Structure formats: C-alpha cells, structure tokens
Amino acid sequence: MAYLLITDVAPAATQKQVPTGSQPRLWGLPAGWWFVAPALAIIFLFFLAPIFASLLLSFTDFDIYALADWRNLRFVGLDNYHQLFNTPRFWTALKNTLYFVLLGGPLSVATSLGAALLLEAKATRFKALWRTVFFAPVVTTLVAVAVVWRYLYHTQYGLINHLLAALHIGPIDWMGSPRWAMPAIILLAVWKNFGYNMVIFMAGLQSIPRELYEAAEVDGASPTRRFWHVTMPMLGPTFLFVGVTTMIGLFQLFAEPYVMTQGGPLDSTYSLVMLMYEQGFRWWRLGFASSVAFVLFALTLAATSIQLRLQRRSAA
Amino acid sequence: MKRLLKTVLLNAMVAIIGLAVLAPLLWMAAAAFMPRGTAQTTPPPLVPHHPTLDNFRELFTRLRLGRYFANSVVISLAITSIGVLLNSMAGYAFAKLRFGGRAALMKGLLAGLIVPLQVGMLPLFLLLKQFHLINTYWAVIIPSMASIYGIFMVRQYALSIPDNLLDAARIDGAGEWRVFFSIVLPVIRPVLATLAIFTFLSAWNDFMWPLIVLTGNDRYTLPVAMAILSTEHVQDAELMMAGSLVTVLPVLVLFAALQRQIIGGIMMGGLKE
Numbered sequence: 001m002a003y004l005l006i007t008d009v010a011p012a013a014t015q016k017q018v019p020t021g022s023q024p025r026l027w028g029l030p031a032g033w034w035f036v037a038p039a040l041a042i043i044f045l046f047f048l049a050p051i052f053a054s055l056l057l058s059f060t061d062f063d064i065y066a067l068a069d070w071r072n073l074r075f076v077g078l079d080n081y082h083q084l085f086n087t088p089r090f091w092t093a094l095k096n097t098l099y100f101v102l103l104g105g106p107l108s109v110a111t112s113l114g115a116a117l118l119l120e121a122k123a124t125r126f127k128a129l130w131r132t133v134f135f136a137p138v139v140t141t142l143v144a145v146a147v148v149w150r151y152l153y154h155t156q157y158g159l160i161n162h163l164l165a166a167l168h169i170g171p172i173d174w175m176g177s178p179r180w181a182m183p184a185i186i187l188l189a190v191w192k193n194f195g196y197n198m199v200i201f202m203a204g205l206q207s208i209p210r211e212l213y214e215a216a217e218v219d220g221a222s223p224t225r226r227f228w229h230v231t232m233p234m235l236g237p238t239f240l241f242v243g244v245t246t247m248i249g250l251f252q253l254f255a256e257p258y259v260m261t262q263g264g265p266l267d268s269t270y271s272l273v274m275l276m277y278e279q280g281f282r283w284w285r286l287g288f289a290s291s292v293a294f295v296l297f298a299l300t301l302a303a304t305s306i307q308l309r310l311q312r313r314s315a316a
Numbered sequence: 317m318k319r320l321l322k323t324v325l326l327n328a329m330v331a332i333i334g335l336a337v338l339a340p341l342l343w344m345a346a347a348a349f350m351p352r353g354t355a356q357t358t359p360p361p362l363v364p365h366h367p368t369l370d371n372f373r374e375l376f377t378r379l380r381l382g383r384y385f386a387n388s389v390v391i392s393l394a395i396t397s398i399g400v401l402l403n404s405m406a407g408y409a410f411a412k413l414r415f416g417g418r419a420a421l422m423k424g425l426l427a428g429l430i431v432p433l434q435v436g437m438l439p440l441f442l443l444l445k446q447f448h449l450i451n452t453y454w455a456v457i458i459p460s461m462a463s464i465y466g467i468f469m470v471r472q473y474a475l476s477i478p479d480n481l482l483d484a485a486r487i488d489g490a491g492e493w494r495v496f497f498s499i500v501l502p503v504i505r506p507v508l509a510t511l512a513i514f515t516f517l518s519a520w521n522d523f524m525w526p527l528i529v530l531t532g533n534d535r536y537t538l539p540v541a542m543a544i545l546s547t548e549h550v551q552d553a554e555l556m557m558a559g560s561l562v563t564v565l566p567v568l569v570l571f572a573a574l575q576r577q578i579i580g581g582i583m584m585g586g587l588k589e
C-alpha cells in the first residue's frame with residue numbers, strides 16, 4: 001500500500017463543493033450510518049486504534065515476558081525513548097533513512113518530471129507504448145524485482161557492471177561496499193516508482209492552458225524560460241502532492257534492504273522500519289519498537305509540514 | 317533540418333530510456349529459462365541458448381511455489397472482493413447520503429492518510445493474537461478489508477450521481493439497499509473496476525505485514541516465500557529469476573489488460589482541479 005496513492009488529496013478546490021443529497025433513514029437511524037459502519041469499523045479497529053495503542057505501548061516495557069503474561073507489563077514513562085536515543089544503531093538507521101529519502105526523493109521526482117516532459121513533447125512518437133513501458137515497474141512486486149536487481153548488481157556477472165565496464169568504469173561491488181549499497185537501493189527505488197509520479201505530472205502538464213505557452217512564445221520567451229516561468233509555477237500543486245506522498249512512502253524503506261542486503265554491509269542500508277521490525281518481531285521488544293514507530297511518525301509529520309510551508313512560501 | 321534532428325534525438329532518447337526500464341524485466345524473463353549455472357558467466361548471456369523449464373519444475377515441486385501462489389491468490393481475491401463492497405458502500409454514503417457527523421468523519425479519515433502504515437503494526441499484531449488469528453489468511457485479509465483511499469476514490473466518483481435518479485427510485489418504493497445495489501453500483505462501475513485493480517495489485521505485492529503475521533511455511537504468500545527462498549538460494553540465479561517471473565507475471569498481465577483503468581485512475585484525480 002505504501003506507494004499506492006490517490007491523487008485527490010491535493011486539489012483543495014474539490015473539497016469546497018458541498019455535495020447535496022438526501023437524508024433517508026433505515027431501521028430508525030440515518031441510512032448513511034449503516035453504509036459507512038462496516039468500513040469505518042474496520043479502519044477504526046485495525047488502523048486508527050492501533051496508532052493510539054502504539055503510543056501507549058511506547059510508554060511500557062512490553063517484551064517477551066509480557067507477551068506470555070500481561071501482568072508482567074510495566075509503565076516506564078519515556079524510558080524507551082531515552083534508551084532509543086542512546087542506541088548507536090538508531091542513529092545509523094535514522095541517518096540511512098534520511099539519506100534514502102533526501103537523495104531518493106528529489107531524484108525520483110526529477111526523473112518522473114523528466115519522463116513526463118519527454119512523453120508530453122509534441123515530437124515524441126508511440127506515446128501510449130512508452131507510457132505503458134515506463135509505468136510497468138510500478139505494478140511489479142517489490143520483493144521480486146529486488147531479487148532481480150540483486151543479480152543485476154553482481155560484481156562479477158551483473159549486467160550493470162558489464163555495461164559500466166564498456167565505459168571503462170568499475171567493477172563496483174554494489175551490494176558489498178558500504179559506500180555503494182544505499183545508492184544501489186536508491187536506483188532500484190527510482191526505477192520502481194518514477195512511473196507513478198510521471199503519470200501524475202502528465203495529468204498536471206495536460207491541465208496547463210495552451211494559451212499561456214502561446215502568450216509566452218509571442219513575448220519571445222525561449223523554451224527554457226517557458227519551462228521555468230510557465231510550466232514550473234503551474235505545476236506547483238502537483239509538486240506538493242507528489243513531494244509529500246513520495247516522501248511518506250520513502251520513509252517506509254524496508255523490503256529492498258531486507259531482500260538485497262539484510263541491512264548491511266556494516267549497517268549501511270539498515271533503516272528505521274528494519275529497526276522497528278527486528279526489535280518488535282524478532283526480539284519481541286514491542287514497547288521499545290513502538291518508540292521507533294513513533295519517531296518514524298514524527299519524522300513523516302515534520303517532513304510533510306516543512307513541504308507544506310515551503311510550498312506556501314514559494315506560492316506567496 | 318534542425319527540427320528533424322531534434323525529433324530524431326528526442327525519440328532516440330525515449331527509446332533508450334524505455335529499453336533501460338524494460339531491461340531488468342527482460343533479463344529476468346530470459347534468465348528464468350536458462351539452465352542452472354549458465355546465467356552467471358562472463359559475458360552475461362542475454363538470451364537462453366538452451367532454454368529449459370527445469371527451473372519452474374523445481375520451483376513447483378521441491379520448493380512448493382504452487383502452494384504460495386494459491387495462498388497469494390486466495391488472500392488477494394478475498395481482500396479485493398470484500399474491499400470493493402465495503403469501500404463502495406462507504407464512498408457512496410459519504411457522497412450522497414446526508415447523516416450526522418459526515419463532514420467531520422471524512423476530515424478525520426483524510427488526516428489518517430499521512431500516518432505510515434507501520435506505526436500501528438505492533439498493537440495490531442497483539443490484537444490479532446488475542447483473536448488467535450496469527451498465521452491465518454484472516455490476519456492479512458481483515459486489516460485490508462477497507463481503506464481510506466478506496467472510500468475516497470469511490471466518493472469522488474459518486475458525487476456525480478444525479479440526486480433525482482436516486483430520489484425517483486425511492487419514490488417508486490425502492491429501499492436504501494435496493495437503491496445502492498440496483499442503481500448506484502451499476503452507475504459507478506468504472507470506478508469499481510479501478511478500485512478492484514488497485515486493491516488487487518497492492519494485496520498481491522504486499523510484503524511486510526504478511527511477513528509478520530504469516531509465521532508458518534504453509535501460509536506464505538509469494539513475496540514472503542521469495543524473500544526467504546532468495547536468501548537460501550543466493551547462488552541459484554536462474555531459479556530465483558523463474559520465481560520472480562512467476563510472482564510478477566500475474567500483475568504484469570493484469571496491467572497489460574487493464575492499463576487504461578489503472579493509469580486513468582491515477583490521472584483522474586490530478587485532472588479534477
């Protein structure tokens with residue numbers, strides 16, 4: 001679910017329309033309640049309530065003994081957070097996750113925009129075919145393609161080093177060196193995801209009125225100027241949406257390192273979600289792992305609000 | 317002349333990128349048919365010179381991939397069918413039925429969108445453990461039976477249903493369920509198709525949650541099985557490529573057949589402004 005997002009959150013304009021509708025009743029209550037009840041019950045019980053429970057859990061020492069008997073559970077206040085901030089591996093995971101998000105995010109958004117511009121260019125032939133091709137990695141199973149890319153990155157037999165050798169580069173020990181493992185995972189993530197945002201950018205590009213370009217052309221603006229002064233400002237809301245959703249997705253880095261590097265080499269691809277998974281589901285330190293989950297949540301929230309603020313400033 | 321050159325360059329660039337994007341998938345498909353131990357040689361072979369089905373035979377016999385495939389199918393279909401029903405009921409109500417607290421509920425749901433799924437995973441595990449659902453299909457199915465995205469997607473589409481269409485049916489004496497099943501559902505069929513595909517794709521590709529709750533070998537889905545097999549069979553490139561092919565082929569075929577609904581579904585929101 002991480003990367004599947006519906007684009008409707010962005011346009012504030014659609015939120016304004018107040019839908020009319022009737023107010024029928026069913027079995028003594030508004031019929032609407034019966035219709036939303038099953039879905040809302042599922043979402044409340046299995047998504048929203050666990051979020052609050054997770055916050056509570058992070059203030060306890062829930063571990064394998066509590067798992068066996070809840071009476072072993074104790075309230076420990078902020079101890080888990082205190083312990084977490086004193087765990088070197090947490091800082092490593094945080095650094096790696098931020099590296100992945102801060103390099104992978106812009107790279108992925110730029111690739112998406114570039115691909116969208118190429119496919120929207122007037123002179124491009126077979127647009128539908130290439131759109132399908134560029135989008136194909138999005139629907140593939142992350143675990144399966146991570147397995148494939150691990151072989152592509154093979155130092156001796158991998159296609160990537162083979163290609164680089166033709167350019168007299170390498171060989172690079174992609175999966176075995178702490179320096180290259182994360183860039184390798186970022187490259188895979190960009191390949192896997194850029195098609196999704198590309199489609200959103202294409203929709204954004206198509207909604208820019210032609211007259212704006214024509215007016216700019218009449219005024220003698222070069223293609224580069226038209227891009228910076230017409231295309232980019234008009235894509236503002238799209239950028240915000242794409243930026244926020246991409247970042248939320250990237251913070252959840254887990255499957256790629258799990259399959260390709262197991263967090264190594266030397267913890268260079270060890271992520272926050274891996275830390276949470278290992279502490280919670282391998283060592284059954286659920287209280288401690290919950291504090292990792294909340295740090296992840298806080299980071300996501302902070303990153304989202306920074307993006308919102310940046311966007312607002314550039315719009316003003 | 318300059319224009320022609322630009323056109324050629326542009327198209328060449330698009331084609332090169334397209335090939336680069338396809339290359340990993342093409343190589344996976346080629347290596348899946350290579351005899352054991354032949355994919356990892358120098359120079360790396362691009363096509364199987366002696367194609368064989370041995371990899372698939374081993375996967376489906378000794379490595380029991382058929383079992384994992386069946387698990388994936390059952391879980392994904394269950395999530396899709398239940399999810400489409402519950403999300404479309406709720407999405408329709410949020411669009412067309414007035415009831416107390418509607419606006420506030422919708423706002424609350426949308427705020428939930430920014431919470432990473434992982435945040436609630438630890439208590440959710442404990443909750444399902446209380447119900448003795450760990451290592452059952454239900455542990456994967458139940459939390460995915462409704463989704464905020466799904467509800468919102470249906471709502472946006474259902475806003476366009478004319479009120480008098482529904483009122484006319486009510487005047488004719490149709491009850492609320494009847495209105496929903498025989499008038500609303502047929503009208504919103506396009507968005508149901510898109511929702512069904514999206515739900516199926518994300519259920520099929522899901523990894524972390526099934527990895528956590530499916531603890532026994534017999535219940536693994538394909539991604540979980542592939543993650544575990546790939547660490548045990550690091551040297552068997554051809555075998556792993558065959559396994560990856562089996563995993564991604566169903567979703568790629570689905571995409572090829574229904575790409576208009578998929579890409580259209582994503583574009584729909586962006587165009588609505």
